[in-house]
Amino acid sequence: MMNDESYYDKKCIREELDLTLSLDAPHRAGIQFARRVRLARVIGLAAMFFPVAGILVTHFLAGGWWLLLVGWAFIWPHLAWQLSCRASSPHHQEIFNLKMDAIIAGLWIGVMGINALPTTALVMMVGMNMMGSGGCRLFIPGIMLTFLSALLTLSPVGRVVVINPDPVEWGLTLPVFVLYPMLFAWLSHRTAVRLAEHKRRLEMMSTRDGMTGVxxxxxxxxxxxxxxxxxxxxxxxxxxxxxxxxxxxxxxxxxxxxxxxxxxxxxxxxxxxxxxxxxxxxxxxxxxxxxxxxxxxxxxxxxxxxxxxxxxxxxxxxxxxxxxxxxxxxxxxxxxxxxxxxxxxxxxxxxxxxxxxxxxxxxxxxx
Missing domain, CATH: 3.30.70.270 (Reverse transcriptase/Diguanylate cyclase domain)
Known part of the structure; x- marks a missing residue:
């Protein structure tokens, strides 16, 4: 049985009450959602910098493309987080950020000439993020945005599709295939554990007396x-x-x-x-x-x-x-x-x- 009067003084219970009863609960939920996506975006885009850069080296592109690549891989994740934090609806802003991820990923796919290995890695990353964040309702538009952006970029760039990657491309891209799904699975597990704990606390709050804990x-x-x-x-x-x-x-x-x-x-x-x-x-x-x-x-x-x-x-x-x-x-x-x-x-x-x-x-x- 619950045993003392400090039941609702415990830190975890106070936090849960604040989260549940606050008028800003949707805003807080949106911030938590953006925080989960932020970690995946920071690690995923940083890992994708190397295979994309490895392809761009062979294309002799202007320096502006390199600045864009650095900004996408190392600045955009933090900018997206700030946009979500400052938005009136962090959840809607983060959905918009995910769609921007899909569009920019398509841009790099087109710039690389739909090079098979890094293209597959980018599509995998975008697809996992979309499916994990909004199910099929977000996954299908996200993939469509990626391929549309790739086609629009491929036409002016005029690159040729490469099906057989060389050993360097394999070495730069394989870590993404191995590590990103593990990262995504860990984030999903952590979210599931947090939701289960949240449900348990809410069930406890619905069955217990607030003053005594009985x-x-x-x-x-x-x-x-x-x-x-x-x-x-x-x-x-x-x-x-x-x-x-x-x-x-x-x-x-x-x-x-x-x-x-x-x-x-x-x-x-x-x-x-x-x-x-x-x-x-x-x-x-x-x-x-x-x-x-x-x-x-x-x-x-x-x-x-x-x-x-x-x-x-x-x-x-x-x-x-x-x-x-x-x-x-x-x-x-x-x-x-x-x-x-x-x-x-x-x-x-x-x-x-x-x-x-x-x-x-x-x-x-x-x-």
Whole structure:
């Protein structure tokens, strides 16, 4: 069970709350997307510099082409990142950057005369980036932009298609074929792990009470329904407890809501150290708690609550040391007379009200 009041003070939970609840969540998601593409672009274009340069050396092109090649391989990745960071919609800007990647890749394919080996490497890189970023909806336009750009560039350049690369071309291009797919797979794996962790945290947030970290009422009732079905099918034994803090309103009125929150957290911790790790503690809101104790009889549950009563007698709140906490407890053990889990819950509720009406600070068992 979640065990302390610092549950939502943990750094990872704070970051997840900020990301989930912030009005800028789409912007942050776009920045994360651009960051993933940036790493692939920086490494991929730097690696492609060498095979493209190796081809251009044999074509005796003007110096402007070399400046363009250096800018594409080593400056464009960082410029694209800055454009995405400063854009109002980083995701849309990064999609535009990817299309620019496709157009520029086609330009170099045309300039090289569709030289087979580096052309294949560029098409592979563009295709992987497009498919990984937007699926077929981005892949097909991206590849079309690449080949259209290549055809438009090939016509004025007038180079001849080279099918048989020489050993130098193989040596410069093979590292791209080997390393880039590994880089892309690693980035995809890292993204999948992050998404799985994000999903896990969101699921935890949807089932936990924000203050105490125990289950919220909706999820606790789902667990109760499952426990009821298990007992009904297998004639098992289980006991539920409904717990209410006595005179909680007086605590809030006398000491303030901060002390009231301390009282709720203190009760939660006492319950957590008293019941078993497999028992489900839930907070119903306000000052009411509930516990499902599987494979437990009413006598065992009463014994556990007796220990909680004893500990509370010795417990003092830091901001209200003279205030002694007391709880009233209603206990109901599963029986075949219950046709629905809500009837079981109602029996515990009746026992709780009996405890409150007969003096409080006590445990009562459903008849």
């Amino acid at each position: 289950f919220n009422r909706r999820h606790w009732e789902m667990l109760l329904r499952n426990e009821f079905e298990q007992c009904r099918r297998h004639n098992g034994t289980a006991t539920i407890l409904l717990i209410d803090i006595d005179h909680f309103k007086n605590i809030n009125d006398t000491w303030g809501h901060d002390v009231g929150d301390e009282a709720i957290i203190a009760i939660t911790r006492q319950l957590q150290i008293s019941v078993r790790s497999g028992d489900a503690i839930g907070r119903f809101g306000g000052d009411e708690f509930a516990v499902i104790m599987s494979r437990t009889t009413a006598d065992s549950a009463i014994a556990v609550m007796s220990r909680v009563h004893e500990r509370l007698e010795k417990l003092s709140l830091p901001c209200a040391p003279k205030e002694t906490l007391h709880i009233s407890v209603g206990v109901a053990t599963w029986g075949p007379q219950f046709g629905h889990y809500r009837e079981w819950l109602k029996a515990a509720d009746v026992a709780l009200y009996k405890a409150k009406n007969t003096g409080r600070g006590r445990t009562e068992v459903a008849a």
